[in-house]
Amino acid sequence: xxxxxxxxxxxxxxxxxxxxxxxxxxxxxxxxxxxxxxxxxxxxxxxxxxxxxxxxxxxxxxxxxxxxxxxxxxxxxxxxxxxxxxxxxxxxxxxxxxxxxxxx
Amino acid sequence: xxxxxxxxxxxxxxxxxxxxxxxxxxxxxxxxxxxxxxxxxxxxxxxxxxxxxxxxxxxxxxxxxxxxxxxxxxxxxxxxxxxxxxxxxxxxxxxxxxxxxxxxxxxxxxxxxxxxxxxxxxxxxxxxxxxxxxxxxxxxxxxxxxxxxxxxxxxxxxxxxxxxxxxxxxxxxxxxxxxxxxxxxxxxxxxxxxxxxxxxxxxxxxxxxxxxxxxxxxxxxxxxxxxxxxxxxxx
Numbered sequence: 001x002x003x004x005x006x007x008x009x010x011x012x013x014x015x016x017x018x019x020x021x022x023x024x025x026x027x028x029x030x031x032x033x034x035x036x037x038x039x040x041x042x043x044x045x046x047x048x049x050x051x052x053x054x055x056x057x058x059x060x061x062x063x064x065x066x067x068x069x070x071x072x073x074x075x076x077x078x079x080x081x082x083x084x085x086x087x088x089x090x091x092x093x094x095x096x097x098x099x100x101x102x103x104x
Numbered sequence: 105x106x107x108x109x110x111x112x113x114x115x116x117x118x119x120x121x122x123x124x125x126x127x128x129x130x131x132x133x134x135x136x137x138x139x140x141x142x143x144x145x146x147x148x149x150x151x152x153x154x155x156x157x158x159x160x161x162x163x164x165x166x167x168x169x170x171x172x173x174x175x176x177x178x179x180x181x182x183x184x185x186x187x188x189x190x191x192x193x194x195x196x197x198x199x200x201x202x203x204x205x206x207x208x209x210x211x212x213x214x215x216x217x218x219x220x221x222x223x224x225x226x227x228x229x230x231x232x233x234x235x236x237x238x239x240x241x242x243x244x245x246x247x248x249x250x251x252x253x254x255x256x257x258x259x260x261x262x263x264x265x266x267x268x269x270x271x272x273x274x275x276x277x278x279x280x281x282x283x284x285x286x287x288x289x290x291x292x293x294x295x296x297x298x299x300x301x302x303x304x305x306x307x308x309x310x311x312x313x314x315x316x317x318x319x320x321x322x323x324x325x326x327x328x329x330x331x332x333x334x335x336x337x338x339x
Contacts, residue, residue: 008204008206011206011207012119012122012204012205012206012207013122014126014207016122019122022118023115023118023119023122026114026115026118027115029114030113030114030115052161055159055183056113058183059113059115059116059183059203059204060115062183062203062204063115063204074183074184
């Protein structure tokens with residue numbers, strides 16, 4: 001099972017610690033909002049909107065070093081639009097891992 | 105080089121801005137979370153480069169490109185790997201960056217933009233030089249006079265001088281037919297006789313051993329007649 005990590009963020013930040021700190025702050029801020037938006041769309045069964053949310057969350061998933069989960073999220077982005085929720089649980093698992101990693 | 109960043113994702117904008125800050129000769133003029141705001145900005149500001157997200161709510165990057173009246177260079181940014189083919193259908197799209205954008209990939213992309221700009225500058229310079237070569241400076245009464253080459257219809261040798269006849273004026277210049285022949289475009293001018301060069305686009309008609317250029321009858325030497333006929337668009 002993949003775990004979130006800082007490898008991509010470290011690579012982008014170089015040695016700029018201020019930038020890294022700032023980037024993490026913004027990722028945290030956007031992630032919680034995007035996660036909330038996804039849940040909201042899912043609950044109201046607006047799958048078009050849910051797909052848009054998955055698209056936005058893909059960037060955060062890739063920034064936190066997930067590779068396989070990113071591919072699954074890309075597939076889910078297409079499938080959820082058609083109402084196929086098979087990958088929903090897996091997607092939520094990934095988001096929960098990120099949530100724990102960012103906020104604990 | 106002046107650029108703007110258009111992306112609804114704040115994280116993506118921050119990363120791009122950081123890469124731009126770390127790149128010499130690249131200045132971020134502004135950043136936009138909305139494509140509409142960026143279009144308004146571009147209506148009154150010139151930029152050289154746009155970093156543009158393809159996937160934005162209500163107005164995609166592709167829609168955005170279609171609205172542009174000017175065509176600055178565009179580097180598309182996206183989380184989708186599968187839109188590259190569509191992206192490169194737009195002639196001003198230089199590169200396609202998949203998020204998250206690493207420093208190394210950004211630098212390669214900017215090198216591509218700079219390299220293309222240099223090629224375009226070089227082409228523009230050559231075009232300007234070609235335009236300049238439409239003119240010839242001749243020495244008349246100790247002054248250098250600018251003569252527009254396509255306006256010359258006939259040049260006649262007279263001893264140590266040549267008489268350059270143009271639309272508006274004739275110029276008597278101390279020179280030879282050989283010297284001026286080397287300065288004239290071959291596709292337009294032809295030496296029909298040892299004493300005459302004509303502008304072939306000004307020929308009115310051709311008889312056995314002469315050609316009428318505007319209202320002047322000019323002799324054609326036997327040896328040059330065949331070459332002249334080859335240059336003309338004969339039915």
